[in-house]
Amino acid sequence: MSEEVLEIVMKKDVKFNEPVAIEGFPDVGLAGAIASMHLIESLGLEEIAYIETPLLPPIMVVHNGELLHPIRVYGNERLIVFTSEIALPLTVLNPLVKKVVEWLKSLNAKLLIALTGIPVENRLEIEKPEVYAVVSKKDYAEMLSKHKIEVLQEGFISGIYALFLKECLKAGLPAIALVAQSFLKYPDPGAAAELLTSLNSILSLNVDVKPLLENAEEIRLKARDLLRQTERVAPGAYRNVEGELPLMYR
Amino acid sequence: MAMGFPEDFDSLWDHVEGCMEPLVEIRETYDAFEIYVDLPYVQGESIEVRFSEDAVLVMAKCSRAIKFDRWGFAQKRTEYKYFRKILKLPHKIDPKRATSTFKKGVLKIRVPKL
Numbered sequence: 001m002s003e004e005v006l007e008i009v010m011k012k013d014v015k016f017n018e019p020v021a022i023e024g025f026p027d028v029g030l031a032g033a034i035a036s037m038h039l040i041e042s043l044g045l046e047e048i049a050y051i052e053t054p055l056l057p058p059i060m061v062v063h064n065g066e067l068l069h070p071i072r073v074y075g076n077e078r079l080i081v082f083t084s085e086i087a088l089p090l091t092v093l094n095p096l097v098k099k100v101v102e103w104l105k106s107l108n109a110k111l112l113i114a115l116t117g118i119p120v121e122n123r124l125e126i127e128k129p130e131v132y133a134v135v136s137k138k139d140y141a142e143m144l145s146k147h148k149i150e151v152l153q154e155g156f157i158s159g160i161y162a163l164f165l166k167e168c169l170k171a172g173l174p175a176i177a178l179v180a181q182s183f184l185k186y187p188d189p190g191a192a193a194e195l196l197t198s199l200n201s202i203l204s205l206n207v208d209v210k211p212l213l214e215n216a217e218e219i220r221l222k223a224r225d226l227l228r229q230t231e232r233v234a235p236g237a238y239r240n241v242e243g244e245l246p247l248m249y250r
Numbered sequence: 251m252a253m254g255f256p257e258d259f260d261s262l263w264d265h266v267e268g269c270m271e272p273l274v275e276i277r278e279t280y281d282a283f284e285i286y287v288d289l290p291y292v293q294g295e296s297i298e299v300r301f302s303e304d305a306v307l308v309m310a311k312c313s314r315a316i317k318f319d320r321w322g323f324a325q326k327r328t329e330y331k332y333f334r335k336i337l338k339l340p341h342k343i344d345p346k347r348a349t350s351t352f353k354k355g356v357l358k359i360r361v362p363k364l
Contacts, residue, residue, distance in 0.1 A: 124286070124353060124354060185273055185286070186286075186288040218290070220288060221291065224273055228273070
């Protein structure tokens with residue numbers, strides 16, 4: 001299967017200026033997906049492009065009567081946000097990630113930040129989920145420590161953010177994954193709020209996360225179907241490896 | 251908690267009865283099942299749990315009717331007022347020793363195996 005079957009189709013002509021890209025595709029607890037959608041809404045970002053590929057099921061989305069592609073790109077000259085309203089089948093992940101990273105390199109993007117969750121068994125007992133980081137280059141750890149974000153030192157990572165980090169490493173595009181403690185099987189607006197709080201700190205944004213917490217019940221209800229889809233097409237089982245220790249730990 | 255229920259219903263959206271199926275996680279230990287049920291818009295007192303010898307039925311009334319006016323074809327015509335889910339378990343269970351808690355909109359049921 002070739003990457004050529006996947007295209008990023010521009011809807012607007014944007015003069016990018018070393019943009020930062022945020023990836024919030026559906027994954028554990030939908031923390032990244034909820035966060036990216038709230039980010040788009042809060043900053044009033046416009047749709048600038050969409051993903052076109054026959055690798056996806058034949059699904060389109062209707063919002064306010066407008067027909068939209070399910071995987072969309074929002075942003076402006078300094079910020080790009082990727083989001084999807086459908087679960088991403090495993091077969092689309094590699095071509096999608098490769099194409100996105102190649103595109104970001106061509107735009108001279110300066111950083112990619114992936115937003116995701118890490119399932120924790122006692123999430124119900126945790127009031128304020130912690131956010132960790134995984135970095136494509138060790139040097140970013142010092143910068144993140146200034147934002148009180150601990151960087152993963154040893155362990156496995158898996159899922160779409162692992163692919164993004166891998167491709168960014170190959171392409172020489174700086175990349176950070178922010179990973180919030182999260183529910184595995186339910187939408188987690190609380191985890192999304194913590195991801196955005198960390199993002200606010202790193203990028204000096206001012207996204208109000210209160211609506212995520214105040215409207216948590218509504219978000220949980222509306223996100224049920226996407227979470228079910230995500231479990232069906234990319235079962236959470238493969239994320240279990242993240243709880244295991246690699247052989248070479250010291 | 252009560253015993254016995256008809257095992258005749260388990261769909262995603264029931265547009266006739268206005269029922270939704272909740273998201274559920276089942277964890278199995280060597281001697282028990284821990285069942286977590288996500289119940290947004292539900293107050294603890296409106297939850298009913300029933301058991302059969304190897305299944306659990308969870309029913310809950312929402313604190314307000316939920317409408318998806320702008321959504322889909324079937325959903326927009328329906329008011330959803332309930333969650334309902336039957337959970338078949340791979341072992342016989344002992345409902346008499348079952349316990350449950352409801353916190354942050356998530357119902358946790360612990361039911362020992364027989």
